[in-house]
Amino acid sequence: METQQARLMDGTDLARRITETSAAAAEDIRRRAEVSPCLATVLVGEDPASVTYVRMKQARCAKAGIRSRHVPLPASVSTSGLVETVTALSEDPDVHGILLQHPVGAHIDERAAFEAIAPEKDVDGVTMHSFAAMGFGLPGFVSCTPGGIMRLLDEYDVDLTGKHAVVVGRSPILGKPVGMLLLGRDATVTYCHSRTVGLPAIVREADVLVAAVGRPRFINGADIKPGAVVIDAGYNPGNVGDVDFETARHRASLITPVPGGVGPMTIAVLLEQTVDAAARRLIRP
Structure with a gap:
């Protein structure tokens, strides 16, 4: 039986710090403009x-x-x-x-x-313009949940270079863009979804797993590669994610809780990008 206990990736605290920085930037805009x-x-x-x-x-x-x-x-x-x-x-x-x-x-x-x-007001990162910018690594607004995931990975010093990242989910505002952002950071990315044949075997190869399929406990913790980083972007009734947390936490090295992981980061990035959009228009046109 696995005795390892994963370290929790605290999105609540990081989101609070991002929001505090955004509030200070908003005050600067209000003062100057x-x-x-x-x-x-x-x-x-x-x-x-x-x-x-x-x-x-x-x-x-x-x-x-x-x-x-x-x-x-x-x-x-x-x-x-x-x-x-x-x-x-x-x-x-x-x-x-x-x-x-x-x-x-x-x-x-x-x-x-x-x-x-x-495009200059797409602070939720949902337009084709924003998706293209994410894909090409150009300036623009990222989809908020994928952007929050990347900030969490940076906060916990996860080196993505050369790592195998498996994204389970293909929505245009989460699964697809987070794969683009991971690829831009030199990870090798595999996209999967609910109809992927042999999904457990692919999950077992993931150094970094992003679960974004929208099904409660869809991924069994026994299929997590020992030492993997697990990002659970699912949120289902009963405060349950897409990963079976209790089994996964004994396999992963880092894991996001549900709630308190990815969720708070989504709103924090939305606020940050709103302030940035205002600054681009009012302070640095």
Whole structure:
């Protein structure tokens, strides 16, 4: 039986420090430009989880000295109506960042809505422009959860050069971009998903594992390579991640808890990028 106990990667503390730095930067912008950074949140419908998440982001904005403008839309809104709303925010000089809370409803073309966000205001990193920038290693806004994952890896001095990183998940705002960011740091990246044949064998080869498939305890801890770094980006009902934490913690060297790992980092990066977007517009155009 394994006796090793993984070190926990504390996203809560790191997120707090990032937010404190963002708050100081927001105050500097307010002092120099006499304008506070502003994040616009767009919410379609009244999904309880989405409502809670948006409120949490608004509360964190307030603590960081970031203004928030909430735009609620009915669940029945059309794609054209949503695109029109997002386009208006993109053209509004008083708005520096835009967050379109997803999912937006099966009847809406979510990609069309995302693409209505101006690249300089895409602080959630969801547009094709931002994805291309991540892929090419060019300046731009990263997808917030992948960006938070990279900050955690840096915080714990994880050297990615030459390491085999396995990403389980292929969503356009998490799985795909985090693989691009890992590749940009000289890791060798394997993409997997829920339909990958022989997934446990591939997981066993991972020096760094990113679980982002959205299924509770989908990855068994017994399949974790001893000493691997495990990033659990899943969040399922009951505060359960995509990795079986209790078994994985006896195999991994580093592991993110759920909650308290990746989750807080997502919002911290969102706030940081909102402040940066405001600075680019107001301080260093």
